[in-house]
Amino acid sequence: NYFAEYNIGEFQCVGETVGRGYTAYNVQGHDQKGTLLFAEVDCASGELLRFDYYEDCSEEKFDVENSKRIAEEFLTKLGYENMTAVRVRENGTNADFTFVYDLDGVVVYPDMLRVQVCRTRGIVTAMDATKYVKNHKERQEPTTKVTLGEAREKLHKGLDVESSRLAIVATPKGERAAYEFVCAYGEERYVIYTDATSGEELAIVNVKNLG
Numbered sequence: 293n294y295f296a297e298y299n300i301g302e303f304q305c306v307g308e309t310v311g312r313g314y315t316a317y318n319v320q321g322h323d324q325k326g327t328l329l330f331a332e333v334d335c336a337s338g339e340l341l342r343f344d345y346y347e348d349c350s351e352e353k354f355d356v357e358n359s360k361r362i363a364e365e366f367l368t369k370l371g372y373e374n375m376t377a378v379r380v381r382e383n384g385t386n387a388d389f390t391f392v393y394d395l396d397g398v399v400v401y402p403d404m405l406r407v408q409v410c411r412t413r414g415i416v417t418a419m420d421a422t423k424y425v426k427n428h429k430e431r432q433e434p435t436t437k438v439t440l441g442e443a444r445e446k447l448h449k450g451l452d453v454e455s456s457r458l459a460i461v462a463t464p465k466g467e468r469a470a471y472e473f474v475c476a477y478g479e480e481r482y483v484i485y486t487d488a489t490s491g492e493e494l495a496i497v498n499v500k501n502l503g
Contacts, residue, residue: 294331294340294343294370295321295329295331295343298323298329298345298415299323299324300321300322300323300329301321301322301323301324302321303319303320303321303331304319304320304321305317305318305319306318306319306320308335309332311422312426313426314334314335314336314341314422314425314426315334315335315336316332316333316334316335316341317332317333317335318330318331318332319331319332319333327345327346327347327348328345328346329343329344329345329346330343330344330346331343331344334425337425339421339425340370340419340421341420341421341422341425342418342419342420342421342422343418343419344417344418345415345416345417345418346417347410347412347413347415347417348412349384349385349386349410349411349412349413349417350385350412351385351411351412352385352411352412353411353412353413353414354387354409354411354412354414355411356380356382356387358414359387359389359409359411359414360377360380360387360389360409362409362414362415362416363377363387363389363391363407363409363416364377366407366416366419367391367405367407372391372405372424374393374394374395375391375392375393375394375405376391376392376393376394376399377389377390377391378390378391378392378399378401379502383408385410385411385412386408386409386410386411386417387408387409387411388406388407388408389406389407389408389409390404390405390406391404391405391406391407392404392405393424393428395431395433395460396433397457397458398433398434398457398458398459398460398469399457399458399459399460399472400431400459400460401459401460401461401462402423402427402460402461402462402467403423403424403427403428404423404424404427405419405420405421405423405424406418406419406420407419427462431460434458434460434469434488435469435489436458436469436488436489437488437489437490438471438486438487438488438489438490438491440456440458440471442491443471443473443486443488443491444456444471444473446486446491446493447473447475447484447486448477450477451473451475451476451477451482451484452475452476452477453473453474453475454474454475454476454481455473455474456471456472456473456474457471457472458470458471458472458488459471459472459485461485461494461495463494468487468488468489468494469487469488469489470485470486470487470488470494471485471486471488472484472485473485473486474499480498480499480500481498481499482496482497482498482499483495483496483497483499483502484496484497485497
């Protein structure tokens with residue numbers, strides 16, 4: 293049912309994958325052209341964890357915005373709600389989107405999944421939802437002790453803040469509420485995370501290094 297629109301022949305179980313906190317059936321099938329689709333399905337819940345459809349993409353017939361809409365529609369069909377795209381990478385003729393759960397305007401990075409869209413055919417050719425399936429749970433909107441303005445005042449004066457929002461991020465000490473600032477500094481762009489309780493700087497990431 294996950295791939296009803298892909299015209300895949302009969303799926304076969306070809307093994308199992310044991311990951312951190314899950315066990316998945318490895319299943320595969322081929323379309324009418326012989327193109328392979330390989331997927332991992334959670335043994336306990338039946339949820340689709342990840343898949344790759346090895347379709348050849350050689351032309352850019354769909355722009356990034358249309359590709360994003362295709363990715364969003366695919367996630368809706370799978371039952372994902374309140375997801376927002378936080379970044380996109382153009383990988384040749386593919387568009388790779390990172391989605392996270394949106395908790396009333398707070399982006400929840402532990403609940404992350406990735407979707408790849410072939411810009412030749414306008415279909416989703418890969419997805420990885422393992423982090424989302426592992427981490428997603430009912431959460432309360434986080435409380436803060438530091439305001440957005442106070443956190444912004446702590447930034448280096450030479451930074452040009454392009455956008456900001458409240459987020460939940462994963463750290464070695466567990467999940468923490470943090471303000472996310474996208475900033476420009478000369479020719480470079482950075483994402484800076486500031487703890488929304490203590491005002492401590494948690495991380496500085498060059499946009500080039502974001503996955």
